[in-house]
Amino acid sequence: MSLDGFSMYPLVTELNKQLAGGRIDRISQPNKHTVLLAVRQPGQNFSLHISINPQNPVINLITRSVENPAEPPVFCMVLRKQIEGGRIAEIKQHVLDRIVLIDIDTLGAGGIILTKTLVIELMGKYSNMILLHETKIIDCLRKVGTTSSRVRLVLPGYEYSLPPNQDKLNIMTDSIDLLIEDLKKYPELKLVKAIVQTAIGLGPVSAREFVFSAGFSANILVSELDEADFTSLKTAITEVLTLFRENQITPMLFLDANNKIVASAGFPLHYLENVLPKTFTTMSELIDFSTKLTGNYTLPDKDRFQKLVHGELTKSANKATVLAKELIQAQNAEDYKIKGDILMTYQYQLSDHLGEIVELPNIYEEDPEKHLLKIPLDKRYSIIQNMQTYYHKYDKLKRAQNLLQIQIEQCQQDLKYLSSVESSLESSSTLIEIGEIKTELIASGYLHEHIKKKASEKPSQPFKFKASDGTIILVGKNNYQNDKLTFKTAHRKDIWLHTKDFPGSHVVIRCENDAPAPDTLLLAATLAAYFSKANHSSKVPVDYTPCRYVKKPTGAKPGFVIFTNQKTLYVTPNEQEMALLILQDLNKK
Structure with a gap:
């Protein structure tokens, strides 16, 4: 999910309101794209999540805990040295672009206050995070040299320059009348495209809503509008601007029938049809939910x-x-x-x-x-x-x-x-899970590294879901966990499931005495299919049998078992439904 500059405006306003004046207590970097700033305010702590992942560059507040590598990367150590302990003076947006500037007051030699700026450029594959003192680059997360760009170098010690000016209007500060006049210069263009081309920060989503609210179709040309039509367009844009200026935003996410994200914005999108709208209290909550839903989080070593x-x-x-x-x-x-x-x-x-x-x-x-x-x-x-x-x-x-x-x-x-x-590896989502797979690869002879295990480190837990009838379903996340789940956690009467002829997770339905309900069995089989190499297939065969019929041959590799007395179900996993279900993992709550 990617917000345009216009929808980032309420997000930046929200972040500035919550974090300005806060002290940066700790800085961490869980992976190569992401930095977390722990910010302390009187009586409240915040975690500011900044990611320049090319697939999903975002900045937002999060409540979930994120694991960090034992050794912090170089950029993280630079940030700790330069701004840890500093106070956030202001968070602002550069014009209406996807560039966020965080001014941080730090204490220099002799008690002098030095203001440093953390620049976050959220621009797809060109995203970057740059630390400045005045206009000089102290360090940056993504180095851009002459081999990457002839126009703009982003390297430590160089002068920082903003991305090339787009020569577009800022509808938050410029008159809407100027926008209307500029639109008239593109009579041959569709109105939606003309708005995107004329106004900075406006993407197709916002532009289409303006056009729809003004009463026009998405395909109308600029040349087809008369003065009355332009007045209607001006009114539609002004209504949204007024909401933004008065901080009356409505963060909304729109999903299709498969729970796939169609669009997101800081205001309702009336032009969308056959979608499920989901409303959030803050823009940060919207971004955090969409990030979990799409799985746009890369773990180190994964x-x-x-x-x-x-x-x-x-x-x-x-x-x-x-x-x-x-x-x-x-x-x-x-x-x-x-x-x-x-x-x-x-x-x-x-x-x-x-x-x-x-x-x-x-x-x-x-x-x-x-x-x-x-x-x-x-x-x-x-x-x-x-x-x-x-x-x-x-x-x-x-x-x-x-x-x-x-x-x-x-x-x-x-x-x-x-x-x-x-x-x-595909289903792993925490550092502990990655660490367990690393241990497994070393033990199997595929990885030649030494592993340092913390004495206090707890092993990861399997996925734990509750069916509609209250029955617990457990899903292993790696081969070591599969063995533990099947041969130590599960009871003899529990039901064991696994995809037929496909590698995948061991799944266990906890049973007291009775056989599981058909819906519970179907859900467990769907989970087995989803957490397997057949997760993109249809009519996936899933074998199931009581756990007492599952055995592990002597000397077999982790995760390998033999079983008898099985029956087979055929299921088709829905990726988006499963993604929503994973958010309900009881072992993460």
Whole structure:
């Protein structure tokens, strides 16, 4: 979800009202895109979340706790040195653009107050976070050198310059009459596009609402409007501006039937049809909800481990292909024995060093004389030596068959295991979960690193959901957790579920005595399908059986089990419905 500059106006107003005058107690950087400022106000603490993630750059207040790496990144240490302990003087927006400026008063040498500015540019792939003293860059989260931009360098020690001026009107400060006059310069454009092109900070969402509120269709051209129409447009824009200026905002998120975000704004959007509107108390709450819903939060090491596992999967798949070809070749071992036997039978009729090919009756046919077999020879050797060569190749390939079968089986197990780790990584959402997967990768020999585990660190908990009838459903998040859930947490009468033929999480329905209700069983099966490699498929087969029928073979990899007495359900997981359900995880409350 991305807000335009116009909808950011009430957000910045809201942040300034809550944080101005507050002391920055602590600064942390949970991942490469995100910085958190812990701000203390009299009687209240706030957590300001700033992310320059290209897919979802945001700034908002959050209430959830966010885990941090043991070692803070360099940018975080610079911020701590420069502004930790400082007081926020003001939070403001540059014109109506997606640029937020946080002025922070810090104490310099001799008790002099130095004002430093944290600039947050929320502009998609060009997003950045820059710390300034006056106009000089102290440090920045994303370094922009000559290889990235010829227009604007963003590097420590350089003078900071704002992004290139767009030469557009600011409807919060400029007269709407000026906007109307500028619109008339683009008679060939659709009115919505002309508004976006003329006014800074206005995206298509805000522009379409203005046009709709004025009584026009989204496709109307500027040239089709008369003076009365322009007056209607001016009135529609002014009504929203008045609400913003008087701080009478209505933060709203609009979802489609699949709970996918359609649009968001600080005011109602009447032009949208067939959507579910969701209203929030503050813009920060709106942003926090949408971030959770879309999963736009990247954990440190998650990308690295995903690349590692993907690479190992590719290697194992390639190895399996090569081994399969070698097995086919090894299965032709009998051909070498036949040729050796024929040479043995006719050795006394042949002279040594005859040539490259000899044609002899095939003694394994009913009428050998009618079935001649061409046998290649190495003329450097005698007939007996050629015969021994064929027997040697036969023995070698027969031994290879058994070894190849074992290697192929091991390769298939590796592929299943790595796929299960990949699935666990996709659903991981905390540093502890990533740490557990890291431990698993090290123990399995795929990652060669030492891991420092804090003595006080508690293991992660499985997902915990409550069905409509109150039944508890548990979902493992990684292979270690799957084993613990299935063999330590679950009781013998509980119901165990897992996708058929797909790597995924172990799911357990807690049962007292009775069998689970059909709706509960269906929900658990849907969760099993969603937390698996088949989460984007339809009619996913999910096996279920009482936990007493699930066993773990001796020496098996984490997460691997065998089971009997299973039945199968077919379900189709809905991504957005599952995303909303995850927000109700009881182990996160």
